[in-house]
Amino acid sequence: GAGVSQTPSNKVTEKGKYVELRCDPISGHTALYWYRQSLGQGPEFLIYFQGTGAADDSGLPNDRFFAVRPEGSVSTLKIQRTERGDSAVYLCASSLNEARGRVFFGPGTRLTVL
């Protein structure tokens, strides 16, 4: 079946602009995660959704970052007033409830802030 999909695959924006990154999880997966991966590093946890609610948003770096999952399926990560330091690959993952590390990652969105 279809895996986790993320759009766009690449996004180039200018400093100060607003961006939205979309994640379509595997159908039926109730848990959804956002991670950020900088070059040469492991993924860094941002936020975890169980259904529609953000169960753990402790990884969001500041209030410029926000994520929603209004119907418990598709999620959007929103970044306001982008900074050059936000440049990274943003990874989305989904899993069945209680799967913990057995998650399925999407291919990521590469964000470049000029």
Place this chain on the structure above:
Amino acid sequence: GESVGLHLPTLSVQEGDNSIINCAYSNSASDYFIWYKQESGKGPQFIIDIRSNMDKRQGQRVTVLLNKTVKHLSLQIAATQPGDSAVYFCAENTGGFKTIFGAGTRLFVKA
């Protein structure tokens, strides 16, 4: 996607040999550990996991060893194949759904 791990620790092995990738974790409260494989341009892929009440777990061609005394984790890959070339991450979890990834090791398999 983009290539990751341009300056990662690197392990180079001959095709057919066994590979051992090591990882030190930081949190003694972590009770669940995972190994992921990441190929260029793709997201990480789950390989194998182990809970803290176990010392060893085997999968298909892979074995994970956990030494809680020294907070060390290793991934053994038997009969390494060219398709095993990737960056490997260990990750730890302290009971919730927030998984902390290590820095990664790049595995090169020479034909």
